Amino acid sequence: MNSRFPQVITEQRKKRKLSQKQVAADLGISQALLSHYEKGIRECGLDFVVRIADYYNVSCDCLLGRTSPESGSIQTPDTASDIETVKKAAACILSACQNAGGEEFEKEIFDFMILNFYKLFRIISEKNDNSSLFSIPDIPAENLADSVIMNICASIKLKSSDSPVKLTDEDTDNSFLQLIRKSENKISQFHSFYHSV
Numbered sequence: 323m324n325s326r327f328p329q330v331i332t333e334q335r336k337k338r339k340l341s342q343k344q345v346a347a348d349l350g351i352s353q354a355l356l357s358h359y360e361k362g363i364r365e366c367g368l369d370f371v372v373r374i375a376d377y378y379n380v381s382c383d384c385l386l387g388r389t390s391p392e393s394g395s396i397q398t399p400d401t402a403s404d405i406e407t408v409k410k411a412a413a414c415i416l417s418a419c420q421n422a423g424g425e426e427f428e429k430e431i432f433d434f435m436i437l438n439f440y441k442l443f444r445i446i447s448e449k450n451d452n453s454s455l456f457s458i459p460d461i462p463a464e465n466l467a468d469s470v471i472m473n474i475c476a477s478i479k480l481k482s483s484d485s486p487v488k489l490t491d492e493d494t495d496n497s498f499l500q501l502i503r504k505s506e507n508k509i510s511q512f513h514s515f516y517h518s519v
C-alpha cells in the first residue's frame with residue numbers, strides 16, 4: 323500500500339472533525355483496525371480503499387496521495403444509490419415525525435421538502451424557459467419561498483422541542499449515515515473554501 327495512505331485517511335478524518343470511533347462505526351470496522359490503518363501498522367484491501375473514498379467523497383487517487391484532496395473530490399455521485407438514500411431518508415424523517423407530532427407535524431415536514439424541491443426545480447428550469455409553468459415571477463418566488471421555508475423551520479423547531487423526534491437504529495441505517503456524512507463533507511468544503519478566501 324502507498325506510504326501516503328495512512329497520513330491521508332487521518333487528515334481526511336481530522337479535517338471533518340470526526341473521531342476514529344465514529345468513522346470505524348460508520349464503515350463497519352473496529353476502531354482498533356482503523357487506528358492500525360491510520361498508523362500504517364496494517365494494510366487494507368482494495369475494497370476498503372474504495373469504501374473509505376466513498377465515505378469521504380474523494381477519489382481513491384486522493385487517498386493514495388496521487389492527487390490533491392481538492393482535485394480528488396468525486397464530481398459524479400452514484401446517482402441511483404443517492405436517489406435511494408434520499409428516498410429512505412425522507413421516509414425515515416416522515417415516519418419519525420408522524421410518531422412524534424402527528425399529522426400536522428408530518429405535513430409541515432412534507433411542506434418543507436416540497437418547497438425545497440420547488441426552489442430546485444425553478445433553478446434548473448431557469449435556462450430552459452419553463453416560465454409558463456410558474457405563476458409567480460422569479461425574484462418574488464425565490465424570496466417568498468425562502469420566507470415560507472424559514473417560517474416552517476421555526477414551527478418545526480418549536481414543535482420538535484415539545485415532542486422530540488426519535489430515530490431508531492433501524493431508521494439510521496448506513497445509507498442514512500452516508501447522507502449525513504456527504505452533507506457534512508459539503509459543508510466542510512464550503513467552510514474551508516470560504517475561510518481561505
